[in-house]
Amino acid sequence: MTETAPRPTLEAVAARAGVSRATVSRVVNGGDGVRDPLVERVRRAVDELGYVPNQAARSLVTKRHDAVAVVVAEPETRVFADPFFALQLRGISKELTAHDNQLVLLLTEGRDDHARVGRYLAGGHVDGALVFSLHLDDPLPGLIRRAGVPTVFGGRPGWSDGDGDSDGGDVVYVDSDNRGGARDAVRHLVGLGRTRVAHITGPLDQTSAADRLDGFRDVMPDADPRLVVPGDFTPAGGERAMRGLLDHCPDVDAVFAANDLTAAGALRVLREHGRRVPEDVAVIGFDDMLAVTEQTDPPLTTVRQDIEEMGRLMARLLLRGLDRRTAEVPGATRSGVVLPTTLVRRASA
Amino acid sequence: MTETAPRPTLEAVAARAGVSRATVSRVVNGGDGVRDPLVERVRRAVDELGYVPNQAARSLVTKRHDAVAVVVAEPETRVFADPFFALQLRGISKELTAHDNQLVLLLTEGRDDHARVGRYLAGGHVDGALVFSLHLDDPLPGLIRRAGVPTVFGGRPGWSDGDGDSDGGDVVYVDSDNRGGARDAVRHLVGLGRTRVAHITGPLDQTSAADRLDGFRDVMPDADPRLVVPGDFTPAGGERAMRGLLDHCPDVDAVFAANDLTAAGALRVLREHGRRVPEDVAVIGFDDMLAVTEQTDPPLTTVRQDIEEMGRLMARLLLRGLDRRTAEVPGATRSGVVLPTTLVRRASA
DNA sequence: TCGCCTTCCGAGAGCGCTCTCACGCCGGTC
DNA sequence: GACCGGCGTGAGAGCGCTCTCGGAAGGCGA
Structure with missing residues (x-):
């Protein structure tokens, strides 16, 4: 558990490259509007110092976290006594990674945990949530909606049909057919x-x-x-x-x-x-x-x-909602997307 | 995706309670050294405003994140075509939750991802890491060690025996017997x-x-x-x-x-x-x-x-290493703990 | 050649929090 | 009754970053 040397800051990179903090920031975030030679110099300084932006500082000002919560209710983990869970997670993970988002996993059991999850989501620690909740009477979806966090559900939630309430949030979900x-x-x-x-x-x-x-x-x-x-x-x-x-x-x-x-x-x-x-x-x-x-x-x-694809789509849908420049999801309605299934013939029928 | 109202800050709570920011901070973080009536007033203000601390701002100064990464290499998710993965994760999640830590899940596939994970861990976004990596030739453990992040391994890593190198970090792992x-x-x-x-x-x-x-x-x-x-x-x-x-x-x-x-x-x-x-x-x-x-x-x-217990122990060991006031783990050596197994007799032998 | 517009860069404020430090107030001591 | 120690509180700096804004520099038409 050795303490690591203090990590270099923007300031340090700026000093080394002989530019201002602002310029380094610009380069680090895409480099638009900075002349090539300067970009080059900054890049080199970043490499030499091994600079990695401090996400906390960044979030503090941008109010974005580049992190998404995945909420899985206890009964699910029981149901997921099969690759289901792992596969879906894999799909989600791939898509999130591709867009530089982190995956915060929230496993819940029992009512207390629901409150905890609700508080966490409402606390604004993540930009959005992917929620698995198969049961009709699960209080989680309601809680989450109230938390006001952009959410995509895995599997059609029980109340998504004919509900159409006017509290603004359309229920977005991904399900298979x-x-x-x-x-x-x-x-x-x-x-x-x-x-x-x-x-x-x-x-x-x-x-x-x-x-x-x-x-x-x-x-x-x-x-x-x-x-x-x-x-x-x-x-x-x-x-x-x-x-x-x-x-x-x-x-x-x-x-x-x-x-x-x-x-x-x-x-x-x-x-x-x-x-x-x-x-x-x-x-x-x-x-x-x-x-x-x-x-x-x-x-x-x-x-x-296609379980993995379900996961991937959920993530894509959420990211799209978060207004990132993300590829459009084909076939996605406002309320969700339903993935096709295929019959696999083996010997039993 | 409605924008939520701006969340209340420490400042707001302080104003409402008629005290300074510092005092509110003290109360929120345990309340030591603040006289009871004031504590009471602050608590009420917090409740009334629905104040939730901004984790980013907090991390920025404390340099702690109350978050732990769980790194699972691709081959594992394949192996985990069984409840293994889910159970272990559950154990980890329970323990982390109990100590108010978040679980950041990192699924990897292929070499590129290793680099990504290495960067992420070295980037200081989390306080520690729990790593699953069963293969002898996996480069991940090395990368992670170099990242200088406190780490506990799930399953004995291949090189933990007779390695005894002098780079400081003892290899901590949890395995079953x-x-x-x-x-x-x-x-x-x-x-x-x-x-x-x-x-x-x-x-x-x-x-x-x-x-x-x-x-x-x-x-x-x-x-x-x-x-x-x-x-x-x-x-x-x-x-x-x-x-x-x-x-x-x-x-x-x-x-x-x-x-x-x-x-x-x-x-x-x-x-x-x-x-x-x-x-x-x-x-x-x-x-x-x-x-x-x-x-x-x-x-x-x-x-x-006992898969779930393995997960729980891993988390406990890590948290202990992170110097939180955490219960001691019985039977834990510096290098790890090995959980007992039991023979379950059914009909086949 | 001058003025204007555009492009590029730097200065500086401020995000919400923690934590040090100094100050005020209290009780106790001689 | 003056002095000292300690506890409780507030002021303020600063964590590392983004982003606005203004100014400098350069290009172009007149």
């Missing part, structure tokens, strides 16, 4: 000639789960209600649901599971019961978590979403 | 009466993999060399290794796999070949990634490490 992906999956099953197609849902207080159910219903508006059974995005939930399904609808010949973990559970129960996949029952998941889809027996057909 | 855990696993197999115990290693340029191999050798110093086969921490690697093992040592009766994914691959090949687990071949993994260990057939016996 859960509904469309679900439709593709179910259509694929129908295309396979299946007639008794079941759906194991996710927790319906999450918009992603609700949207996938909607997609299922789009294709199967008249589905036997017993073919729609609740799950919870876990393998155990998938097992439970599948058992119930086999009990009440033994003639089921296809299952669209709300996610891959659920599908994995269902697969296990099907094998237990001697049903062949996909011959007797075809199965499709959602997410394409490789750790799961490639390891199941048989390998799982599923709906893939 | 890979070697001891491996010993426990292998001893368990031996205790089961197995005599032909194989080991599928991880990539040996990672200290965790090397340590696990060492642990294996501790118990089986005279193992048939053909029983030690290379893997790469992936299921595919596990499959490949297991196939080779069955080819060359068909009498193998136990496998200690370097991690759970590897074990999952091995398990699949064993089933393919009609070997019963654990009757014919007992299998043990490492990590206890629940998504894997509870899903394999049969459920995997494995060595568990």
